[in-house]
Amino acid sequence: MNEQNFRNLKIMMAYRGTAYHGFQIQNNGITVQEVVEKCVSKVLNEPVTIHGCSRTDAGVHAKQFCFSVKTHSRIANKGFVRGVNGELPKDISILSCEDADPDFHARFSCRGKEYLYLIHNSESKDPFTIDLACHYRRPFHLELVQEAAQHFVGTKDFKSFCASGCAETINTVRTVHSFSLETEGDKIRCYVRGDGFLYNMVRIMVGTLLDVNEGRISVSELDEILLAGNRRRAGRTAPACGLYLNQVFY
Amino acid sequence: MNEQNFRNLKIMMAYRGTAYHGFQIQNNGITVQEVVEKCVSKVLNEPVTIHGCSRTDAGVHAKQFCFSVKTHSRIANKGFVRGVNGELPKDISILSCEDADPDFHARFSCRGKEYLYLIHNSESKDPFTIDLACHYRRPFHLELVQEAAQHFVGTKDFKSFCASGCAETINTVRTVHSFSLETEGDKIRCYVRGDGFLYNMVRIMVGTLLDVNEGRISVSELDEILLAGNRRRAGRTAPACGLYLNQVFY
Numbered sequence: 001m002n003e004q005n006f007r008n009l010k011i012m013m014a015y016r017g018t019a020y021h022g023f024q025i026q027n028n029g030i031t032v033q034e035v036v037e038k039c040v041s042k043v044l045n046e047p048v049t050i051h052g053c054s055r056t057d058a059g060v061h062a063k064q065f066c067f068s069v070k071t072h073s074r075i076a077n078k079g080f081v082r083g084v085n086g087e088l089p090k091d092i093s094i095l096s097c098e099d100a101d102p103d104f105h106a107r108f109s110c111r112g113k114e115y116l117y118l119i120h121n122s123e124s125k126d127p128f129t130i131d132l133a134c135h136y137r138r139p140f141h142l143e144l145v146q147e148a149a150q151h152f153v154g155t156k157d158f159k160s161f162c163a164s165g166c167a168e169t170i171n172t173v174r175t176v177h178s179f180s181l182e183t184e185g186d187k188i189r190c191y192v193r194g195d196g197f198l199y200n201m202v203r204i205m206v207g208t209l210l211d212v213n214e215g216r217i218s219v220s221e222l223d224e225i226l227l228a229g230n231r232r233r234a235g236r237t238a239p240a241c242g243l244y245l246n247q248v249f250y
Numbered sequence: 251m252n253e254q255n256f257r258n259l260k261i262m263m264a265y266r267g268t269a270y271h272g273f274q275i276q277n278n279g280i281t282v283q284e285v286v287e288k289c290v291s292k293v294l295n296e297p298v299t300i301h302g303c304s305r306t307d308a309g310v311h312a313k314q315f316c317f318s319v320k321t322h323s324r325i326a327n328k329g330f331v332r333g334v335n336g337e338l339p340k341d342i343s344i345l346s347c348e349d350a351d352p353d354f355h356a357r358f359s360c361r362g363k364e365y366l367y368l369i370h371n372s373e374s375k376d377p378f379t380i381d382l383a384c385h386y387r388r389p390f391h392l393e394l395v396q397e398a399a400q401h402f403v404g405t406k407d408f409k410s411f412c413a414s415g416c417a418e419t420i421n422t423v424r425t426v427h428s429f430s431l432e433t434e435g436d437k438i439r440c441y442v443r444g445d446g447f448l449y450n451m452v453r454i455m456v457g458t459l460l461d462v463n464e465g466r467i468s469v470s471e472l473d474e475i476l477l478a479g480n481r482r483r484a485g486r487t488a489p490a491c492g493l494y495l496n497q498v499f500y
Contacts, residue, residue, distance in 0.1 A: 014374075014377050016380070063378075081373070085374060090375065093374045093376065094374060127266040127340065127341045128313075130266070130340045130341060
């Protein structure tokens with residue numbers, strides 16, 4: 001990219017992650033990045049690389065995912081949204097496009113994120129949230145889980161809540177700003193906000209809360225599990241299909 | 251069916267209609283009835299015929315659909331729900347099962363129904379409601395459409411709102427009890443309650459309201475369209491994917 005006269009675009013999109021091996025390009029399966037990059041390059045009429053705000057795991061969804069891209073194209077932002085949406089498959093949607101400062105980068109400029117974990121809590125499955133929620137059949141003790149979730153709030157070392165094989169082992173300290181739960185009918189929504197998240201961190205936190213719900217882990221053990229810095233001390237990893245990147249903050 | 255010692259079961263289910271040619275068994279495609287009948291017969295350990303509360307069109311969904319079935323099986327109702335759910339594909343779910351009076355029939359005992367029509371009203375598509383909502387890009391004039399919808403409330407001849415080829419041409423008088431609209435973010439929910447509905451009636455009413463929204467049909471024309479008794483006078487037929495049988499009343 002010739003660094004002169006380029007525009008730096010900040011783009012918001014949403015995607016249903018079911019059909020993809022996460023966001024970031026990799027060898028062993030189709031990813032959101034390669035599909036979007038191809039469509040964006042076509043509309044901008046030049047080959048581009050897009051920079052995403054986050055990796056996401058296979059099967060994880062995004063209600064708001066930011067990526068940035070540098071281009072020489074003079075296309076209007078509205079025309080970009082329409083043009084790329086016209087090229088994209090049904091499970092990916094461009095929500096907005098705006099011009100950003102030259103040094104804006106979707107990943108490095110990101111100040112925080114909110115994840116949503118959606119649980120369908122009922123004996124019967126829900127035909128309308130296939131691959132879009134975690135189906136959880138057991139009775140859910142909302143107050144207990146809410147109390148437990150507060151142990152994750154604060155600036156802490158989340159090494160116990162990072163998948164083994166985690167690339168970011170150097171610094172596993174993160175700040176979780178809030179962890180709240182809402183129920184509506186047979187749906188439970190867990191909202192987690194923080195400055196950043198380790199690999200699988202939200203899914204391991206939610207899985208651990210389900211273990212608390214089932215009495216396998218007690219609330220009083222949670223601080224100890226955090227201090228242990230050992231993935232094996234935390235609970236299970238909740239399924240990818242319930243997880244959404246819900247908001248990104250700049 | 252030996253009419254002695256049988257039980258008459260009243261069963262509620264939900265289904266995502268995308269993969270089916272409607273509820274009722276037909277020759278040209280797979281239907282909900284044949285899939286459910288096969289699973290129910292297997293669990294009851296005898297061949298049965300299920301009686302649905304309604305036909306539904308190809309691609310139409312149901313949040314609450316009632317069917318009745320007569321059986322000699324002594325299976326517990328909870329065991330029935332679990333057993334049939336274990337056999338069914340992901341897009342069909344049994345919600346409940348109870349013993350009903352011997353003369354209960356899901357269709358003939360039905361006193362009323364509520365349909366929901368779901369619209370995704372935004373420039374950008376929604377990856378999470380693929381095949382589950384009608385994507386409508388134009389600005390939506392809620393108050394105008396709400397006013398127009400009230401013209402459908404009452405006991406009226408809905409012949410103009412019945413698809414040509416409609417089997418029920420003998421009596422096209424129906425009572426619509428209420429027609430209300432709710433908005434939440436970029437979603438518009440239209441709820442229509444009535445004692446019964448003609449073939450495609452809800453979809454033609456919604457399509458006509460979209461024509462009113464776009465200024466193709468004026469609110470003052472609606473009563474005249476109803477009086478005309480002519481399908482060609484009403485508006486377009488809204489897509490099947492936005493329609494849900496939402497509640498059935500007994």
